[in-house]
Amino acid sequence: MRSFTPPTPDQVRAHLNRFAPQPPSRLASWSTVIALPLLLLIALANNNSALIVLPMIALGAILATTHWRLRRQREQEEQTLRVQELAMQRRFIESLRLAWQLLPRVVQQPQLHGRVVATIAHDLDELRCYDAAIVAYDYLLERMAAEDPAAVQFQVLRSLAQLATDRLTDADDTLRRLRGVIGRFRDTAIGAAYRLALLVQQIRTNHYQQAIDESDSLLDALRPLGVQAGYGHALMALAYRELARHHNQPTPAAAREWWHRATLLLSPEALMSRFPELRVMNESAAADTSHIQSTTASSDQQE
Amino acid sequence: MSRTVVKPFEPHALLRPLAMDRALRWIMGVVLVLAIIGGGEGSSVPLSPFTWNVMVILLAVVWVGMITTSSRIAQQLPTLSMLIERDPAAAEAHLAEMLPRRMLQRSVRLLLFQQLAALRHRQQRFAEAATICQTLLTQMPPGSHGLRLPGIIPAGQHVRAQLLLLLAEARLQCRDLVGAYVALAELHRCELNLLETLQRLALQTHYEVLAGHDAHALWRLREKILCAELMPAPQCGAMHLLLATAAERMGDVEQAAYLHARAELLCTPQQLESFAQVMGWGMEGNSILPLPAGKSRDEGANDPG
Numbered sequence: 049m050r051s052f053t054p055p056t057p058d059q060v061r062a063h064l065n066r067f068a069p070q071p072p073s074r075l076a077s078w079s080t081v082i083a084l085p086l087l088l089l090i091a092l093a094n095n096n097s098a099l100i101v102l103p104m105i106a107l108g109a110i111l112a113t114t115h116w117r118l119r120r121q122r123e124q125e126e127q128t129l130r131v132q133e134l135a136m137q138r139r140f141i142e143s144l145r146l147a148w149q150l151l152p153r154v155v156q157q158p159q160l161h162g163r164v165v166a167t168i169a170h171d172l173d174e175l176r177c178y179d180a181a182i183v184a185y186d187y188l189l190e191r192m193a194a195e196d197p198a199a200v201q202f203q204v205l206r207s208l209a210q211l212a213t214d215r216l217t218d219a220d221d222t223l224r225r226l227r228g229v230i231g232r233f234r235d236t237a238i239g240a241a242y243r244l245a246l247l248v249q250q251i252r253t254n255h256y257q258q259a260i261d262e263s264d265s266l267l268d269a270l271r272p273l274g275v276q277a278g279y280g281h282a283l284m285a286l287a288y289r290e291l292a293r294h295h296n297q298p299t300p301a302a303a304r305e306w307w308h309r310a311t312l313l314l315s316p317e318a319l320m321s322r323f324p325e326l327r328v329m330n331e332s333a334a335a336d337t338s339h340i341q342s343t344t345a346s347s348d349q350q351e
Numbered sequence: 352m353s354r355t356v357v358k359p360f361e362p363h364a365l366l367r368p369l370a371m372d373r374a375l376r377w378i379m380g381v382v383l384v385l386a387i388i389g390g391g392e393g394s395s396v397p398l399s400p401f402t403w404n405v406m407v408i409l410l411a412v413v414w415v416g417m418i419t420t421s422s423r424i425a426q427q428l429p430t431l432s433m434l435i436e437r438d439p440a441a442a443e444a445h446l447a448e449m450l451p452r453r454m455l456q457r458s459v460r461l462l463l464f465q466q467l468a469a470l471r472h473r474q475q476r477f478a479e480a481a482t483i484c485q486t487l488l489t490q491m492p493p494g495s496h497g498l499r500l501p502g503i504i505p506a507g508q509h510v511r512a513q514l515l516l517l518l519a520e521a522r523l524q525c526r527d528l529v530g531a532y533v534a535l536a537e538l539h540r541c542e543l544n545l546l547e548t549l550q551r552l553a554l555q556t557h558y559e560v561l562a563g564h565d566a567h568a569l570w571r572l573r574e575k576i577l578c579a580e581l582m583p584a585p586q587c588g589a590m591h592l593l594l595a596t597a598a599e600r601m602g603d604v605e606q607a608a609y610l611h612a613r614a615e616l617l618c619t620p621q622q623l624e625s626f627a628q629v630m631g632w633g634m635e636g637n638s639i640l641p642l643p644a645g646k647s648r649d650e651g652a653n654d655p656g
């Protein structure tokens with residue numbers, strides 16, 4: 049098996065700048081269209097029978113070139129889809145490797161180029177290479193209109209990556225800027241990701257009470273994330289636990305309930321891998337379980 | 352004044368323009384052959400260079416005209432797909448304008464009708480959607496990989512698979528289990544991408560639960576759950592609900608409770624209720640239960656066994 053070393057932010061920046069999108073030149077696009085009438089005119093102007101075949105050859109050449117160009121485009125689209133499918137299947141290393149190699153080949157197709165860079169950003173994010181992911185998100189955002197739904201999504205994802213690397217001020221700026229537009233994305237995955245980012249921010253800045261005060265709407269707000277909503281549920285459990293701990297109180301039932309919801313959707317390992325601070329929650333839940341088991345066993349013995 | 356509504360589909364609405372397109376292609380082919388034969392030095396009916404060139408120019412104009420119109424329509428197809436999701440009435444107006452166009456590439460015409468099938472599906476006119484899919488599929492025999500599109504449409508080779516997915520779902524909605532079974536069996540012979548595979552899995556589970564094949568529905572449950580997790584939240588929740596129902600009927604109460612709890616986290620109560628209505632189930636408290644045997648769910652349902 050090949051070893052994997054994630055690219056550094058500088059390497060990502062250099063790769064993206066080296067293979068920036070270059071739309072095909074207008075002259076190249078129109079050359080075939082211009083060539084045909086030109087050759088027809090030459091053929092019409094001369095009665096030389098040798099020139100008669102020129103339009104036919106030109107037509108054949110146009111057909112062959114168009115066919116070759118479209119075929120190459122289709123192959124690149126299939127490869128882009130493959131890269132995205134690998135990312136969907138959480139095979140991030142394979143996806144990143146393939147996307148990295150594919151990028152130079154799609155520079156003349158801005159739409160495919162954008163999809164490949166977005167996949168690189170997503171893969172890096174999932175592989176916990178947050179600094180490199182932020183570089184890729186910045187690159188995408190520089191080339192998009194701010195009101196584009198995809199741009200809003202990338203900003204939310206970038207804020208999550210910034211929170212993961214303790215760039216709290218940067219994340220706060222982004223989230224504040226999005227406050228005006230996020231209403232349009234209620235009940236969508238983008239809105240849900242924004243809500244998760246707010247919760248992560250509250251946890252990272254120890255605003256547990258604020259997180260709990262807003263917990264009523266959390267279940268519905270995070271739902272569009274699917275099983276990923278489990279991260280939010282786990283963080284809410286942590287908020288309840290930490291607040292209780294600050295007041296020297298035992299872990300409340302609400303914390304256990306949120307943790308139970310979280311572990312219904314995601315494994316404790318997945319939760320702790322993304323948010324290492326959840327380790328205490330997992331240990332607390334394990335301790336609770338063993339306590340219940342020992343209590344049940346002792347009561348059985350007494351009976 | 353332009354039409355804003357597409358007439359209810361009849362198979363000849365597709366077959367007639369296809370025949371006309373085919374006839375036009377033949378005429379162009381014959382003219383091309385005549386031009387080549389007549390252009391030769393030793394031809395029995397030699398054409399003057401001027402006549403020859405006029406024929407070639409005419410051919411080129413017709414050909415470029417057809418390609419241009421087809422390309423323009425093909426470029427609008429992604430927008431049309433989006434409109435079908437967001438504004439079906441506007442999508443129907445667009446289709447009403449595009450469908451009567453003459454001189455289209457066969458592949459583009461077939462794709463337009465595929466969009467019409469998707470629109471009817473979105474409008475919950477499932478019987479009509481099924482008829483359109485069925486007619487289109489007769490034009491794309493198995494093994495042809497759907498359409499041979501010279502790159503205009505990137506996912507050309509998956510058109511057949513997408514039609515079969517639409518057909519299977521429309522048949523399930525019409526409670527035609529035999530038709531759904533045939534479409535699903537055909538889908539297993541197609542090469543599918545990941546999203547299509549996930550759709551097939553959801554449809555197959557739907558079919559198995561409707562048909563009462565609960566053991567089949569629960570076969571390789573872990574893998575099915577992992578696949579369901581790749582689906583958007585409402586579909587993922589619906590899939591969990593289907594599996595929960597199968598587990599409940601198989602007597603696996605623990606598994607059913609686990610799946611049901613996940614479904615409740617993934618779907619809103621409204622989504623669960625609307626899904627239950629689609630399935631013909633009744634809501635009882637927090638639980639969704641199949642109606643007793645003999646009620647509407649089984650009425651008219653043909654199980655191929």
